[in-house]
Amino acid sequence: MNSSTRAVWLPLLPFLIIEALFVAIPLSIGAYLSLYKVDFLEKTDFVGLGNYWSVLTSSAVLHSALLTAVFTFFALFFTFITGFSLALVLERDSRLHVFGRAVVLVPFTISMLVGSMLLKWIFSREAGLMLSVLTPLGLGDVSILADPENAMAALVFNAMWRDSAFAMILLMAGLKSVPLQLYDAARIDGAGPIRRFVKITLPLMRLPILITLVRLIIHFTNILTFPLILTGGGPSDATNILGLQLYRTGFQDFRLGIANAFALMLFAFNIVMIFIVIRLFKAKEEQA
């Protein structure tokens, strides 16, 4: 190995080792185990692609995939819109705006588990604050977590409540990089706030928006804590999304062969989804 090659590879070596230890090797072990029947950590029969077929043909997994699509769509929509709105409103660096940012960041700084437990307590009809809010409105009988549609809405709210601040940070970083002179010039030319947003902000925010969307899609598609703590996947499996279904297959049913196949398929699905989003953005860019 010559000195220039060494100069390239040597700084990369620690990261390659970490990547191999914590990503490549576990992934390979997972792929290997996905070809076997593994129950209670006992590897028994070679089943080939049987585990993959079991996942693909499982009605429970298909139901979970559908629920995940619904959850991801709505959670992404509301989180992104809220995060972007907050970024636009709190972009300036006055004391009031900095204070506003700090307040918005509170749900993001507390742990996901604690946040979801807090919301569970708020939404609980028997103990929560919602009863005091809903009863005067004549909605005393409405149950949030025990109703399938309302439980999904609560799950989406949990995602929006916690992750809007994350979207805000990413998008605000993008907003800060937009040159102010462009806005000044547009203002002189008579452009209003909406026109400035559409013609300057949005085109220059293409990359931060793409990064935010990709991060949120990955996060929401694989999320476990929200349904595990807030709804437990119920009622009647109405919020049993893929992350929870995978967790239960692996760590409660101890069917690790199937769980590994399931996890690898979810991983591949993530890659495909990200690829599609990036392609869509590139196509738009080429059109522009």
Next chain:
Amino acid sequence: MISKRAILLALATAVMLAGTSLVSAQVVTVWTFLDPAKPTGRDLALKVVIEKFETANPGVKIKVESQIFSELGAKFLMGHKTGTAPDVIFINIENIGSLVKAGALADLQKAAIEKWPTGQDADFFMRAGWDAAKVGNARFAVPLFAGTPTIFYRKDLFKQAGIDPSSIKTWDALTKAAQKLTKDTNGDGTTDVWGFMAPLSPERGGGVTAVVPMIQSAKEVLWDSKTCQPRYNTEAGKRALQMHADWINVQKVMTKEALASNSDDVMEQFTAGRFAMAVGALARFENTARAATWNGNENLGVLPWPTWDGATTGPQSVTGWYLGVWKNSKKLDVAAKFVDSMISEESVRTWSTTGGQVPTRSSVFKDAEFRKTKYEYVRQMQTAWSTWSVIAPTNCNMARFDADLNSAVQRVVLKQSDPAKALAEAEKKFTERQ
């Protein structure tokens, strides 16, 4: 002045002595969810039991490594595979089957029980529990803590409503009592105290479900222990699901919020005074009595499960924690001796008085201590267990069976399915895991 040589000699002697004591002391590692450094209940009892054992066996040191209780089984299996398992393990009853199947546990019958005087094992009065880990002539685990799901009730509310708890012998009688106990206390049109409550969330709830005793009380076998096939879809099963749905939708004695409540939620609300009766694990008795806002020490009681015909008390399942020894332990004999001491009459007394556990030995019940009023619930449960005790098969994958049944109840409550279809789905889920 002490010479350098004397100091060096003293140091060498000290090092040798320390080395000798390290070499000679046999360290037995124990994995448990308890922590003997804590000053309460079972943690303190464990400390006492260990101290007594170490005093009686000067060459042995017990090293406790506390673990998260839900991870104990899986971690032990992993340790067995990698050769790093502890000598002694606390086992949740639902993990016994998988550990036996994996060949991770030593035969305690050979290592300890055979040395007991003849007939002493009969002292363990919950026979189903004593034999839970028995395969042929081998016994792979012994019971430490006995638990069971049961019905907690408030004596004060029963008295106010004029209900005699002993009159609740059938499920219909329970429904009628719940109707009497359901109240809107402040007249705002919403129920403030619900007559009955059960955790119906599809989370893993540790078998705390009323559906199981309902099906079993029709003298039906829920799981075939040989084939691990479930038998939920029976007349009693359908009746059980419909009764749960009616409690919520028709009689309105149970809040619909039950569908989103796990056993923690239910017991929390019970202590806050929202329910007159609630299904929970017996192990929670002391904590519930202490935490209740309605003088729990005076007013908390337990009811044995009712049956459909009221001829006897219902089937009282045996759950709880067991002790096992790792098959590949290099200190198998001394580890088995420690397990033996953990379930001795003296230790069971400590677990019960200091640790607040239901005694697993009938001889301990004869103590004057257990004739006190505060142990009325323990005596009741002993009677219920002695009348009819059942145990889930330990050779099947029992994970989430309660969640399956709760999902079935949910479908019927939400009118998404009829009971037969919902139970068939629960059976399918259970079978897929075997």
